[in-house]
Amino acid sequence: MTIKMTNKMPSSSRIADNLPETGESILIVDDESMQRELLSKLLNILGYTATAVASGEEAIDFLQTQKVNLVMLDMCMNPGMNGRETFESILKMERDQKVIIVSGYSDSEEIRRTLEMGAKDFVRKPYTFKELEQAVKKGLLP
DSSP states (O other), rough: OOOOOOOOOOOOHHHHHHHHOOOEEEEEEEEEEHHHHHHHHHHHHTEEEEEEESSHHHHHHHHHOOSSEEEOOOOOOOSSSSSSHHHHHHHHOOTTTTTTEEEOOOOOOHHHHHHHOOEEEEEEESOOOOHHHHHHHHHHHH
């Protein structure tokens, strides 16, 4: 999958010059390596510290020893736990963990259930840089 960019994006150094450094830590959970790499780069441009893992199981292992401000969670990951199952496990460990769904997965029932469980937002792939920025800001709100 690719990220849809509308209009010509300024260079990453120009974007970074115009953004405040935030420093919040974000965990990316996605089974597609290209998505993990791209999302990590975009989040770094926005001033966040990004860590990426390839599965729900890896996310659970990571979160047992590390705290993050936000988890960006893909819904459909193979093999292993899907996004909703991963979020359920995260909530058992950290009831107040902030999560947003970032997925091309279109099963509205799974997304609806995950949002009802407390996920703060849903961003459909492909997304624009601005959509990503807005979702992360919303996801980080108290």
